[in-house]
Amino acid sequence: MSKSRNTKEIKIFNKEGLIKLRDFYNINKKARKNEFIIPIQWLDDLNLTESLQTPKYIDLDKASSFPNRFEFGKYFYNLLNQDLDDAELNGQGLWEWLALYYFDSMFSASKGWKLSRYDNYIYLPHKKLRDQYNMPVSPNWVENIPTPHRHCTRGPYLTFESFGKDAELLLNAQAGPHVFGEIAEQFLARRWTKDFKIIWKVASQIFILPDGSRKPGWSSSGFGSLRRFMPVIDSIMYSHNINKMKTTELKNELGAEFI
């Protein structure tokens, strides 16, 4: 897209910018939105940011904000996926800039909301990748299981890349885009599900009704809920090669509770 007047150039934070961001998120952890000032001036600070290798621009007529994380992931996947280099995609800098840019409109809410731990806003893969990509920010907590999937902008981008429209079920928490959501927390951590696309294709058919609403009880833990869906899939995988199954066959195996 060529640069026009109502656009915003996407930047990446450099090392100094990332450290400042980390300190900002860390100091304000659990603070409410009216208790801190969002440092949007850093977005354009030449000492803290750099341009992408292939400059890219947000069309503000279309993308000044998004109603949910799915739409966010879809827009930026379509905008960026052809041109990001390996370090931009897998490093820190870009995703943190996008998180801050949309922080006010998407990733924070005024009522009762508290700032989350900084892995929601700063991409934190496991140590080996952090070393490989020379990432300046590491967790300041004991890291038992890395949480790279949790990042508010990179997570939706990659989930859309893996699942396409079926990502909607995983990404959109009922509370709104400022919330990562327990469903995403539970299932995006299982990175292997991206190799079994039929799982989320069937899940979307079951849990998203034709009018776009969710199946009643989908977020509970009872029969027919999404929470029970995965253990049932596990049990089917014990006896079936689900890569060979059609969606109708998998739905039949799932049983009446998921009709």
Place this chain on the structure above:
Amino acid sequence: MRHRGELRYSPFKAQIIHHDHFTALSSQANDDISSNILNIQIELDLDLYNFPDDSELSLMVKCGAEEMVHVDLGTVIHWKQPSEVFDFGGATSAVKVRLSVTPKGVTHYEGYTDWRTCFPGKLESLIRPAYEDLGQIIWLFRINESDWPTIVLNSKASQTLAMMAAHDDIFIGQIFPQCIYSGFLHIAKNDFQNINQENEGLWENAWWRFALECLPDETESISSEENEAEVDRWAKELAVQFSKSRKFYDKFLKSLNKAGN
């Protein structure tokens, strides 16, 4: 195929492939042996099960609860080794594999194995590498009941030492035979605990299977041996057998002569 003492429900009456007939070994796919990027080789013997020739074989490979990969291997009559490189970088759990057999045109299995630990091939099946800052020490051998026997390499030269530990027979030959000898003495000293089949996955069991392959008769009887000299001879002979085909001594001597010239 049913084995003595085994009574087990299997969906669709699928045959449970015994672990004697399926083995998976991993090896590092690159020079960085700490990277957990693996090649996997499997060994199969499915003759006893009478699966149709055109049934399809597949392999599930997982590392912890987060990472799992599905690999098609071809058919029972024409199967191939996995060509994929499995990148489990960052994951520290054991790599496990499960073989399955699916009839052509059907989705349920007619045969499968349990999830089995994928043993590192070559030297790593017995001794695993780790890295620590050891000051002026090059390596240490560490045995701990709860963990795999470990050759600790000095992290200050981790890449060089890792390469040497993987490929340099002069280096390997001066370290690993002693480690093998010490490890088997340790097993004997601990009254041969954890060597039995039900301890599969523990290092003592893996070492015991190595011993049974190398010295089947002596190993069968050694656990009842009370003469310490005999136990020492058994452990030494295992180290000798380990070194025999690799010709560590010959290579070491050759390198000395070459240096002298």
